[in-house]
Amino acid sequence: MVKLIIITKLTFPFNLFSSITENPMQTKSKKTLARPGVKNIVLVEGVRTPFLLSGTTGLLNKTSLPKDAVDYIIYGIVIQEVKTSNVAREAALGAGFSDKIPAHTVTMACISSNQAMTSAVGLIAAGQCDAVVAGGAEFMSDVPIRHSRKMRKTMLALNRAKTLGQKLSLIGSIRMSHLSPELPAVAEFSTAETMGHSADRLAAAFGVSRLEQDEFALRSHTLAKKAQDDGLLEDVITFKVPGRDIVSKDNGIRPSSMEQMAKLKPAFVKPHGTVTAANSSFLTDGASAVLIMSEEKALAMGYKPKAYLRDFVYVSQDPKDQLLLGPTYSTPKVLERAGLSMSDIDVFEFHEAFAGQIMANLKAMDSDWFGQTYMGRKAKVGTPPMDKFNLWGGSLSLGHPFGATGCRLVTTVAHRLKKEGGQYGLVAACAAGGQGHAMVIEAYPQ
Numbered sequence: 001m002v003k004l005i006i007i008t009k010l011t012f013p014f015n016l017f018s019s020i021t022e023n024p025m026q027t028k029s030k031k032t033l034a035r036p037g038v039k040n041i042v043l044v045e046g047v048r049t050p051f052l053l054s055g056t057t058g059l060l061n062k063t064s065l066p067k068d069a070v071d072y073i074i075y076g077i078v079i080q081e082v083k084t085s086n087v088a089r090e091a092a093l094g095a096g097f098s099d100k101i102p103a104h105t106v107t108m109a110c111i112s113s114n115q116a117m118t119s120a121v122g123l124i125a126a127g128q129c130d131a132v133v134a135g136g137a138e139f140m141s142d143v144p145i146r147h148s149r150k151m152r153k154t155m156l157a158l159n160r161a162k163t164l165g166q167k168l169s170l171i172g173s174i175r176m177s178h179l180s181p182e183l184p185a186v187a188e189f190s191t192a193e194t195m196g197h198s199a200d201r202l203a204a205a206f207g208v209s210r211l212e213q214d215e216f217a218l219r220s221h222t223l224a225k226k227a228q229d230d231g232l233l234e235d236v237i238t239f240k241v242p243g244r245d246i247v248s249k250d251n252g253i254r255p256s257s258m259e260q261m262a263k264l265k266p267a268f269v270k271p272h273g274t275v276t277a278a279n280s281s282f283l284t285d286g287a288s289a290v291l292i293m294s295e296e297k298a299l300a301m302g303y304k305p306k307a308y309l310r311d312f313v314y315v316s317q318d319p320k321d322q323l324l325l326g327p328t329y330s331t332p333k334v335l336e337r338a339g340l341s342m343s344d345i346d347v348f349e350f351h352e353a354f355a356g357q358i359m360a361n362l363k364a365m366d367s368d369w370f371g372q373t374y375m376g377r378k379a380k381v382g383t384p385p386m387d388k389f390n391l392w393g394g395s396l397s398l399g400h401p402f403g404a405t406g407c408r409l410v411t412t413v414a415h416r417l418k419k420e421g422g423q424y425g426l427v428a429a430c431a432a433g434g435q436g437h438a439m440v441i442e443a444y445p446q
Contacts, residue, residue: 030344030423030424032442033308033310033311033338033339033340033424033440033442034308038125039124039125039127039294039295039296040294040295040296040308041121041124041125041292041293041294041295041308041309042292042293042294042295042298042305042306042307042308042309042444043290043291043292043305043306043307043308043309043410043411043414043441044063044290044291044292044293044298044303044305044306045059045062045063045290045291045303045306046235046288046289046290046291046306046407046408046410046411046414047059047062047235047236047237047288047289047290047411048235048236048237048286048287048288048289048404048407048408048411049236049237049239049247049286049287049288050236050238050247050248050249050250050251050286051250051251051252051284051285051286051398051399051400051401051404059133059135059289059290059291060095060096061237062237063291063303065291067096067097067098068097068098068100068101069131069301070097070098070101070131070132070133070291071101071123071128071129071130071131071132072101072102072103072120072123072128072129072132072133073088073089073091073092073097073101073102073103073104073132073133073134074088074103074104074105074106074116074117074119074120074132074133074134074135075087075088075091075103075105075106075113075116075134075135075136075137075403076105076106076107076108076112076113076114076115076116076134076135076136076137076403076404076406077105077107077112077136077137077138077402077403078107078109078110078112078138078402078403079138079140079143079144079402080105080107080144081139081144082144085105086103086104086105087105087137088103088104088105089103089104089105091103091137092133097133106119107403108431108435109402109431109432109433109435110351110353110400110402110405110406110429110430110431110432111314111326111406111429111430111431111435111436111437112136112402112403112406113134113135113136113288113403113404113405113406113407114312114406114409114410114427114429114437114439115314115406115437116134116135116136116406116407117134117290117292117309117406117407117410117439118312118314118437118439119134120132120133120134120292121292121309121312124292124293124294130293130294130296130297131291131292131293131294131297131298132291132292132293133289133290133291133292134289134290134292134407135287135288135289135290135404135407136287136288136401136402136403136404136405136406136407137286137287137288137401137403137404138284138285138286138287138401138402138403138404139285139401140283140284140285140401141285143183145181145182145183146181146182147178147179147181147182148177148178148179148180148181148182149182150177150178151174151178151179154170154173154174154178157170158170158171188319188323188432188433190319190320190433191319191320191323193320194268195323195324195353195354195432196267196268196275196280196354197268197269198320198323198324199268199275199280199324199353199354199356199357200266200268200269200273200274200275200356201269201321202321202322202323202324202325202356202357202360203274203275203354203356203357203359203360204274205321205360206359206360206363206364207363208274208356208359208360208363209274210262210274210276210279211258212355212359213274213275213276213279213354213355213356213359214258214261214262214276214278214279214355215258216279216355216358216359216396217261217278217279217355217396217397218255218256218257218258218261220352220355220390220393220394220396220397221253221254221255221256221393221396221397222255223390223391223392223393223397224250224253224392224393224394224397224398225253225255225393225397227391227392227393228249228250228253228393232392232415232419233249233250233392233398234415235288235408235411235412235415236248236249236250250397250398250399252282252284252397252398252399253393253397253398254397256278260278261276261278261279264276264277264278267280274356275354275356279354279355279356279396280353280354280355280396281352281353281354281395281396281399281400282399282400284399284400284401285401286399286401286404287401287404288401288404288405288406288407288408288411289407290407290410290411292309293305295308304444305444306411306414306415306418306444307410307413307414307417307425307441307442307443307444308441308442308443308444309410309439309441310338310439310440310441310442311334311337311338311439311440312334312437312438312439312440313330313333313334313337313437313438313439314330314435314436314437315329315330315333315435315436315437315438316433316434316435316436317329317434317436318434319432319433319434320434322374322434323430323432323433323434324353324354324357324360324361324430325360325361325364325430325434325436326428326429326430326431326434326435326436326437327350327351327361327365327428327429327430327436327438328361328364328365328370328375328381329375329436330428330436330437330438331365331381331426331428331438332375332377332381333438334426334428334438334439334440335426335440337440338424338440340424340440342381342382342383342384344424345384345388345424345425345426345440346388346417346420346421346422346423346424346425347388347391347413347416347417347420347422347424347425347426348384348388348389348390348425348426348428349390349394349409349410349412349413349416349425349426349427349428350384350389350390350394350427350428350429351394351395351400351405351409351428351429351430352390352394352395352396352400353395353400353430354396355396357430358394361430362383362384364381365380365381365382365383365384366380366381366382366383367380368380384426391416392412392416405429406427406429406437409427409429410427410439410441413425413426413427413441414441414443417441417443418443418446422443423442423443424440424441424442424443425440425441425442425443426438426439426440426441427439427441
C-alpha cells in the first residue's frame with residue numbers, strides 16, 4: 001500500500017486570519033441550478049439547540065408549523081440509547097407531532113443528519129412527501145454502557161433458566177472480571193484505531209505542523225466568538241435543560257492564545273503527536289432540525305424558503321490512511337454534478353473534526369500529485385479561498401454532536417448566503433469508516 005507520507009513537502013499557502021476582517025461579498029448574478037421537470041426542494045427553516053442537549057420543539061415554535069402538516073420525520077444519531085432505538089419516532093411523539101406521521105432513524109457517523117436531509121430530499125423528489133422534518137442529535141454526557149460479553153451471556157442464560165438449581169449455578173459462575181463494563185467504541189472497527197490517532201497520522205503524512213493546527217483552531221474560535229457576539233448564529237434556540245438552567249448559546253467557544261495552546265501535550269500519539277485537545281473538536285451534546293419542503297408546498301403554506309437544496313454526493317475511501325479525506329473526494333464530484341467550478345462557490349462550510357484533518361484536506365486538494373495518484377484526475381481539485389471558508393467558526397469551536405452537525409452546516413450556509421449576498425454554497429464533511437458527503441446549496445431569491 002502506498003503511504004501518504006511521501007507528500008510531506010507540500011506547503012500551506014493561506015493566511016488563516018485573512019478572513020476575520022469584514023469582507024462583504026457583492027450579490028452574484030449566475031445561472032440557477034433549477035432544471036426543467038425536476039422538483040425544486042427548499043430549506044424552509046433550520047434550528048439547533050445550543051450544542052448541549054437534544055430537543056425538537058424549537059422548529060415548531062419558529063415556523064408555527066401545524067403538527068399534522070409534516071409527511072415524514074427522519075433523524076440521525078450515532079451512539080444510540082438502547083431504549084430508544086428509533087429516536088426519530090420518540091422525538092416526534094415527544095414534540096407533539098401526530099402519531100400518524102412515520103419516522104425513521106439513520107446512522108452514518110458524523111454525516112448522520114446529512115443522510116437524514118438527503119433522504120428527505122429523495123422522498124420529496126420521488127413524490128412521496130411534500131414536507132419532511134430532518135435532523136439529528138447526540139448526547140455524549142450519558143452514553144449507554146454495557147455489561148461485559150461474559151456477563152451478558154450469563155444474564156441471558158439466567159433469564160432462560162427454569163429451575164432454582166440452574167439459576168443458583170449461573171449466579172455462582174459470576175466472577176469479578178464479568179463486572180467490567182464496556183464503553184461505546186471510540187476506535188474504527190476495521191482498523192482498531194481511534195479517529196484522533198488517524199488525524200495525527202494524516203497530519204504527519206501531509207506535513208501539517210502543530211503550529212499550523214493551533215493557528216487554524218484559534219481562527220475557528222475567534223470567528224465563532226465574533227459570529228456569536230454579532231448575533232449571526234440565529235439558528236440557536238433558547239431552552240430550559242430539565243432540572244437545570246436555561247441555555248441560550250454554545251458554550252465551547254473559547255478563544256485562547258497561541259502561547260496557551262502550545263502548552264498542551266499531544267492527546268493521541270505520545271509524545272511526538274501534534275493533535276491536542278485545543279486543536280480537536282470536543283465531545284458535545286446537541287440536536288438540530290430542519291424543515292425541508294417542495295417549493296410549491298412551502299409557498300402554498302406562506303413560507304419564504306431560505307435556500308434550495310441542490311446536488312449532493314456521498315463518497316467512501318480507504319478507512320486506514322484516508323479516513324478523514326471525505327471533503328477532498330466529495331467536493332469535485334458534487335461540483336461536477338452541479339456543473340459548477342470552485343470559483344462559483346461563494347460560501348464554504350466544511351466540518352472541522354480536527355484542525356489537522358481540515359488542513360490535510362486543503363493540502364490534498366491543492367496537490368496535483370494527490371489528484372493524479374489517488375483520484376484519477378488530471379490536476380488538483382483546488383482549494384476554497386479562506387475568505388469564504390467557515391467564517392462563523394466550525395466544529396472545533398461550536399462543537400460537534402455527531403448526529404447533529406450536518407444540519408448546522410447546511411443552515412449556516414443558507415444564513416451566510418443571505419448575509420453575504422452569495423448565490424452558491426458548498427457543504428463538505430468527513431465521517432468514520434472513510435466516508436464523506438458534499439452538497440451544493442443555492443440561495444433563495446431575496
